[in-house]
Amino acid sequence: GLGDEVVMRASALARSNIALVKYWGKRDATLNLPAAGSISMTLDGLETRTTVEFGPWERDSVFINDEALEGKGLAKISKFLDLVRPGTLCADVRSTNSFPTAAGLASSASGFAALALAASQAAGLELTPQELSVLARRGSGSAARSIVGGFAIWHEGQKSDGTDSFAEELVPAEHWDxxxxxxxxxxxxxxxxxxxxxxxxxxxxxxxxxxxxxxxxxxxxxxxxxxxxxxxxxxxxxxxxxxxxxxxxxxxxxxxxxxxxxxxxxxxxxxxxxxxxxxxxxxxxxxxxxxxxxxxxxxxxxxxxxxxxxxxxxxxxxxxxxxxxxx
Ligand code: 2P0
CATH class of the missing domain: 3.30.70.890 (GHMP kinase, C-terminal domain)
Structure with missing residues (x-):
């Protein structure tokens, strides 16, 4: 009935990260499985904030810093959203970066981490931190690490389905200034x-x-x-x-x-x-x-x-x- 209707909307914040041991190469390009592990530090202040809402619309719409995304960029987000999309609903995505895009800092790490959290929550999924990191990884490899704070290790993993290739916290942010x-x-x-x-x-x-x-x-x-x-x-x-x-x-x-x-x-x-x-x-x-x-x-x-x-x-x-x- 009408009383059961839930708003399928959620907002999330994620921060960028910089690798100390680099990620450079995939063993599986579809699942975004890395050829090796990597280690990073999550960066305070370099943030993406993202709101996702699912509704009965004709197509997904995505705005980054108030600018509508089209073409390949939009297709990539839509494909990512397919991983969590409830039924045939479409998404309205609004995302802003706190750091200047012109600074050439990777926004895909904070961007897909925030999108993974907001979209999975909006879809009503309750993912474990590991599942969330695996989901973010599908959007962009380095995003797997931005789910985690402080210093993160992204495991290469052994499985072909990618379920063991996630990031986890080595030590929290407070460990080392x-x-x-x-x-x-x-x-x-x-x-x-x-x-x-x-x-x-x-x-x-x-x-x-x-x-x-x-x-x-x-x-x-x-x-x-x-x-x-x-x-x-x-x-x-x-x-x-x-x-x-x-x-x-x-x-x-x-x-x-x-x-x-x-x-x-x-x-x-x-x-x-x-x-x-x-x-x-x-x-x-x-x-x-x-x-x-x-x-x-x-x-x-x-x-x-x-x-x-x-x-x-x-x-x-x-x-x-x-x-x-x-x-
Ligand atoms: C890293 N970089 O470890 C390495 C070092 C850049 C140089 O991760 O293809 O945007 O989306 O998985 O994560 C940047 O690559 O690449 C990156 P995809 P991603 O930080």
Whole structure:
């Protein structure tokens, strides 16, 4: 009867994350199963808020920062929504990012994590945290990690159905007061999308198998470094993982080169700053921006060093953040 009607609507918040041991390649592109595990820190303040409502409409509509999504972007969300959609209902999705899209920070991690939580809740599903991470993974691999707060490990998993490839919290945000200083090097042309970049690397790079070997070696060390708050060890492993990932991409044919001249300049600056005694290391994702990890103690020094640097267009600071939450 009328009294039974429920509003199929929910809102969720999720934060972006940055990998310390990188994800670069899929063993199953349909289920988004990674070729290896990865480890990340969830970022406070870099947030996506998403509201999903299901209703008897003709088609899904999606607005990101008040702009209607069309074409391939919309098709990707619709396909994702099919995983939780009640019957033939369609969805109205409204999503906003707290961070500038032009900063070149991945919004797919926070975006699909928030969408997975809001859409599953709106559909009346009660998923466990693991199931939620598996669902977010179907949207974007790195989104599996944004379900979790603090420091996350995304398990490679063994099964072909993907049910054991989810992220879980290694330690909560409060465990280690690290800071991530994002150095934006430019607001320029679009990069090769990471899905494309990793598939192409996997298919053509002579270094791809060796890249995977580095991940398998780095996972345990990074885990221990996080548990023990061993900054020097995490710095070595994380920079090594980043450079090995980029080396494998650069060796693809044709090459996938995400860096610009400023990226390389800033890599050297981080190394100089470290020689001067500041706790810092860099990491770089599928774009030209440089993320500098440091301690709460050395944050001011690192910020001051890069604030007015000619290779830095913009600078953002994040600390460890919480996992995805309902609003
Ligand atoms: C990471 N990146 O571990 C790596 C390092 C970028 C470089 O995860 O194809 O958007 O949607 O699963 O998660 C970005 O890739 O790729 C990413 P899909 P995703 O953070």
């Amino acid at each position: 690290l800071r991530c200083v994002v150095l934006v090097t430019r607001k320029g042309p679009k990069d090769v999308p990471s899905t494309e970049g990793m598939n192409h690397t996997m298919e053509t790079s002579p270094f791809y198998a060796e890249w995977l070997n580095t991940v398998r070696r780095d996972m345990d060390g990074a885990k221990e470094a996080v548990f023990e708050k061993d900054f020097v060890r995490l710095a070595e492993i994380s920079e090594g993982s980043c450079l090995a990932m980029h080396a494998s991409a650069m060796a693809a044919r044709p090459a996938v080169i995400y860096w610009n001249a400023r990226t390389l300049e800033l890599i050297h600056e981080v190394r100089r700053l470290r020689v001067q005694g500041k706790a810092c290391f860099f990491t770089i994702d599928a774009g030209p921006h440089v993320k500098v990890f440091t301690t709460a103690e050395d944050l001011d020094g690192v910020k001051a060093y890069f604030q007015d640097h000619p290779s830095v267009e913009d600078l953002l600071v994040a600390k460890p953040g919480q996992g995805a939450e309902l609003l």
